[in-house]
Amino acid sequence: MFEPQNSLEALMQAAAKDPSVAPAFYQALLETEIYILTPDAPMTPGRRRSLKYQEKINVATVEFQGMKWHPAFTSKSRISDYVKEPETCLGAVARNLFEMLPDSNFWLNPQSECQKPLPASEIALLTSGKIFETIREVLPKQPAKRSK
Numbered sequence: 001m002f003e004p005q006n007s008l009e010a011l012m013q014a015a016a017k018d019p020s021v022a023p024a025f026y027q028a029l030l031e032t033e034i035y036i037l038t039p040d041a042p043m044t045p046g047r048r049r050s051l052k053y054q055e056k057i058n059v060a061t062v063e064f065q066g067m068k069w070h071p072a073f074t075s076k077s078r079i080s081d082y083v084k085e086p087e088t089c090l091g092a093v094a095r096n097l098f099e100m101l102p103d104s105n106f107w108l109n110p111q112s113e114c115q116k117p118l119p120a121s122e123i124a125l126l127t128s129g130k131i132f133e134t135i136r137e138v139l140p141k142q143p144a145k146r147s148k
């Protein structure tokens with residue numbers, strides 16, 4: 001059973017059950033640090049480092065349904081659920097990762113009970129803010145609350 005380890009995971013799980021939570025999930029996603037696998041990046045185990053200006057990095061991809069996806073994780077422990085050998089990863093605010101890797105597909109927590117594919121088209125809507133308008137149009141209108 002999936003146990004959320006942070007507020008982003010709790011929102012992701014809630015949004016899967018209730019579409020009205022999706023705007024809060026997307027907003028939190030943009031502002032939260034997520035992790036991607038960077039297998040060739042030089043790194044000392046157990047240490048953190050910053051990327052150098054215009055540093056080129058190799059980001060892991062997986063193929064699914066004829067498309068390439070960057071596995072991305074909502075917490076460090078989700079990485080060890082996915083890969084069994086130690087792997088170098090990059091943690092960054094999701095908005096920054098999406099901007100660093102334009103036109104890329106991301107897959108949050110692949111092989112987890114709580115996962116979410118984010119195709120490039122959805123990320124473009126998210127980073128432009130248009131996804132919030134789209135969600136408002138799709139969600140059923142809530143009845144106005146009456147005061148007593």
